[in-house]
Amino acid sequence: GENVEQHPSTLSVQEGDSAVIKCTYSDSASNYFPWYKQELGKGPQLIIDIRSNVGEKKDQRIAVTLNKTAKHFSLHITETQPEDSAVYFCAAMETSYDKVIFGPGTSLSVIP
Amino acid sequence: EPEVTQTPSHQVTQMGQEVILRCVPISNHLYFYWYRQILGQKVEFLVSFYNNEISEKSEIFDDQFSVERPDGSNFTLKIRSTKLEDSAMYFCATSRGEEKLFFGSGTQLSVL
Secondary structure (H helix, E strand, C coil): CCCEEEECCEEEEECCCCEEEEEEECCCCCCEEEEEEECCCCCCEEEEEEECCCCEEEECCEEEEEECCCCEEEEEECCCCHHHCEEEEEEEECCCCCCEEECCCEEEEEEC | CCCCEEECCEEEECCCCCEEEEEECCCCCCEEEEEEECCCCCEEEEEEEECCEEEEECCCCCCCEEEECCCCCCEEEEECCCCHHHCEEEEEEEECCCCCCEECCCEEEEEC
16 A cells, blocks of 8 residues: 655754655555645644646745655745644545545744 | 534543544535544544445454444544544544545544
8 A cells, every 4th residue: 555754754944944845655556645734733734735747836835846756745835934833744645535645744843 | 614523622431432423524525534643643544435335444444443424414433442542633534526635623532
């Protein structure tokens, strides 16, 4: 089955700096890659996603890149703000919609 | 904005007791999922449900677990005889058949 790895497990950045989180996946059949933000005591919230026929997607300060050949995908947050502090999960899904498999998460701290 | 609603938010039970966790999906969604998250760990897939039957389940989802949609609206997860290791946050997620999953705020289950 699919296995998603994620690095780093923790990340601290100064406010205004950029943050990058990297993930790898194992199943070449996966073709949808969402990113979720989880704040304390809440459920995961979808922040951006990318499909395998696209190499890059951007939404304001957040961007995601995908290298399907290498099975790598990354989240880039620019101009970080304290409210970006949370746990971020990458994930992968196959075409059947049967399940989304999560990475282990990255705890991001933005220091004012 | 429509959201997935889960009840109760917290559930405390004695080992060996049955618990039922409830979820109200977003109204036009057709795919339903349960995930769990043990404190500090990754979000783990339990089961997916479509067209009134299980689509896929993980190794965690053994004979002690069951799901149903008893009245066409609520989506429930039942654990027949809880164990200490069932203590976790349980998340319901729903989708309308595209890839985007929307998560509820979770039920914190504590088994004593």
